[in-house]
Amino acid sequence: MPLHLRLATVAVVLSISWATAAADLRRPITLPGCPDKCGNISIPYPFGTKDGCYFDDTFSVTCNLSTTPPATLNDLLTLRGIGYYFGDQANPIGTRTNRSWWTVDLINVDVTRGEARVSMPFSSDCSLNESYHELNLNDMSLNFSTTFLFSATQNVLVGVGQSVRARVFGDMARNNYSAACNSLFDTPAVAQDGLCKGLGCCQAELAPGLVGIMPSMYYQSNSMWKTFPCTYSMVVDRSWYNFSLQDLYGYKVLDKRFPGGAPVVLDWAIRNGSCPAEGKPLPMACRSGNSLCVNATNGYGYLCKCKDGFDGNPYIPDGCQDIDECALRQEKPELRDSYPCNGICKNLIGGYDCNCKFGMKRDSNGTCTPVFPIPAMLLFEEKRKTKEFFIKNGGPILEKVNNIKIFKKDELKAIIEPCNVIGKGGFGEVYKGLLDNQLVAIKKSINVDRSQEKQFANEIIIQSRVIHKNIVKLIGCCLEVDVPMLVYEFVPQGSLHDILHNQSNNVSLSLGTRLNIAAGAAEGLSYMHSKTSTTILHGDIKPGNILLDDNFDPKISDFGISRLIAIDKSHTKCVIGDMCYMDPIYLQSGLLTKKSDVYSFGVVLLELLSRQKAAFGEDRTLVKAFLDCYREDKQVLELFDKEILADKDIGVLHKLAMLIVECLELNVDRRPEMTDVAERLHSLKRSHKN
Template sequence: MSGTNYSAACNSLFDTPAKAENGTCMGLGCCEAELAPELGMITVSMYKQSNSMWETFPCTYAMVVERSWYNFSLQDLYGYDVLDKKFPGGVPLVLDFAIRNESCPAEGKPLPTACRSSNSLCVNTTNGQGYVCKCQEGYEGNPYLPDGCQDIDECELRDEQPALRDQYRCYGICKNTIGGYDCQCKFGTKGDAKTGTCTQLFPLPAMVATLGIIGLTSIVVVVVLFKLLFDERRKTKEFFIKNGGPVLEKVDNIKIFKKEELKPIIQSCNVIGKGGFGEVYKGLIDDKLVAIKKSINVDKLQEKQFTNEIIIQSKVIHKNIIKLIGCCLEVDVPMLVYEFVPRGSLHDILHGNRKESLPLQKRLNIAAGAAEGLAYMHSKTSTTILHGDIKPGNILLDENFDPKISDFGISRLIAIDKTHTKCVIGDMCYMDPIYLQSGLLTKQSDVYSFGVVLLELLTRQKASSGEDTRLVTTFLDAYTEDHKGAIDLFDREILLEGDTEVFNNLAILVVDCLKFEVERRPEMTDVEERLQTMKRSYVPKSISDASSSIDT
């Protein structure tokens, strides 16, 4: 056996098979020679020195093999095919593998390209120049492949292979980490769990007392939580009963919502309206836009009448009246869920930041629609319903400027007391003076309030500016002296359209609605009919024609 500038040889002496011994390779029938390290190439050859037994035993073998693997057997001397049958897979050979053309870089420098796994490291060879790649401690696998070195779960290996427990020592709680493992002392002890030096942190009596306190505290916390939950459920049930839940459950067309259903919508980011009454939120329920009205508080009188208000609104189904979808009764102050009306209130359109152009055609449409809704409440339901708080803020407009009457806060009082009320509620600027003096709310009270709203719609002036009745008084005084002077108070935007007949009819209608004598005011059905007639007959004129008409 030889390599560059190196050779190794051994002699095998053989007289008869009886001289050789199984298991020994000491020169009788078998010999071995040790190879030196750093051999790049090995050549094996055999030479015959004697012919004494060659004809009888012509078998010769030579192989490079791991030292401890081969055990000599006398049977190996008989026939060339003995070892082939005995070891069909060949013999094991251990090579001292290394990458010889370079060495590991200095510390801190990038690994050589052969070490492709991010969890590998470079090791210089001990036999000659070169390096090999190995997985870092705590990893195993093939360092020459990307992601070839994977984390070892030392804790799992300890459990599966008890023989490894000395290698991965832990006398406490073992937790695997990337590239290693942690070993912590058990609860109540401290020290080094890897060396088994954990000691009691507290004396046994103290430990017992601590555990007792913890247990007692846990019981108290659980009891308190159960009590809070019980109290919450009890309070929710009380609110439900107080707000008329048992009665409203039987009302058709009204859905009773649980507070958890509305909770995602009742957030500050969803507020679309806020005032002294409370807040209005916009949100989606069953993929439909809704507006949720959450009042700040409700006085005792309103609290008692809330059920009646819901019942009233459940009976009112009309295109010009806001639709009440449902309510939530499980809170102190009930929440109402309405259909969402996108353009906001008439007050916002006339005076607010959302102020928009309103030609006469749109104003007639708003007035006629609102009158139709009120006429329906007064005359076309099984029970007469009075609104009691007609004002621009309670008339909402949809995307087509069609009006919808909202807020039935006063109407609920009338359903209980059909004659008088000691508590006059409503906006003083739109309130019938007779109702204000007597406490008697009638159909004509709604007619008067509508007259003020109609006047505000035509003039685009606030009824509440200056003195409470300034707009009404100014208009009525002007009408008494000269009809044209009263019409001159109308908004210039519609005056430019110049329809004298319509303006005269509108002025007369406003005066009729605002008459002090209650019996001389028209019915709401008559008001609606007159407005619908004006709406149908009105034909918008060009601005140039309107300007010349005003000048003349």
């Protein structure tokens, strides 16, 4: 049998339920004496890895700890085919050059839902030139098993590509089946991360009862193969894949991001009968005393469930145990809506009781009503929330830091008014106001990355210690709200982007002023890269993040994307930033380095000198036009703003053009360091004055 497929990077969880996992991880999930794990994959009964440990042969799992991943479902196979076709032909015909059968890796089992997740490789169509297409097609069959069916509710057909017509062929009770979806765009700007509605990504629903699937693509030519070489088709767990623009660029990007393929959800059930009439004994598979039987919704058969108020594995004796709802409310706040209680929670077997809190009493309808006046209760609740937010946002740590001021919510209340808004966007709003006799800008975000909440205090400490004339200073923060508010020094002239491109207020910018802006911004970046105790990478350098004071001295802003990064930990899980200024090497690899900021600075410098907006697309219009002129030895200075094209400055402008070319080098090792960029710009600034 061929080599084992590698599992995609999918979190493996014992999916009996939230409640079981939180309440007691020591509860048994399989029969006595039977292994409950294969490596790090939980194997709950009716599944098993040894004789006597599974319900019947269709639930047997092969466990081989010498492979990664170690668990495979028996009787399930994937047929993997490799081939090619020529897209420039009128009616392309595909040719398969190799076929082989592969075993199917198990990702996890959900006893409560009657589901198993397995991995399946992506089907792909990759253009190696204008004509030749390389095909990788995969076919998964359940025909050898009576237990599993592909889930029509949890799976979906997904196509990814600049121009893709994804399709899936299937088999349902000896009837042929197919579904398809289309995706097409002319410019990448119309596609959006997370949106799968026909622009870069498409999807189609599946029919129930499928026992075989083969995702593929319609054959077609690809005129944009250099930028978008591959298209993909997959049947996948609809909750797993989140479309990213990065998946469109590069050769077999999805295969590199997810080496083991994508998770597919299989519905399973006990297929040898159905639930008995009410009052009749439960079928033999439902062994727990607190279990019940429900008929399968996909195919014939039944599933066992725990009764309300109980959770666990209903297929083993005493598997369904009481849920401690009160403990869960404390441990998992997201479950409080499932177990509502506005009073004091008391656990009962098979349920829970809710007694009234202090200051409340139960009325004739059983509802807790306040004994004290409502305003007093509201004030008490407001103080409680304020304290809770303060602690959650790292207040106990930050109030010990000397160079950061912690503001109370009431101190900022007068500034956080609609009339004081000076900036608004997807991130939230920025307000201008007077605080302690100093003009400040207050950034109020509309949401927060919950996964980064615990790092917030550390980020604030880092920002408060970055003190440089060319970096916007963080004065303090307010922690008494759900999403902390940040207080910065106010920079009066706004952003470089607004100065360059505001048509209603066209500000004159001499070459000297532009050199001052470029040298100062470079010095700020150089400080972040080389003159702090640990390297700080910005990751989103653009004119919108360079603010100007009354003297047109620049200050770098927006550390929202910045992270304190050790040199050996620079890989990001996803690429973040403005595409117009992004280093193409970072775009392809996800590796953020100091040289990524150097590239972005090169684009900013070009925009500053040309007063033309950078644009992101197949040709990156401004950058491509500049580099083409330079390489072809054309009049590159003709792209620069006519306002600065004085004869006496031609030498300086040529040196600036050379510096831009070096910053935009695709070979990152040939790009200069920001310290070198700053020194050269300061030298040009001095020579221009003289």
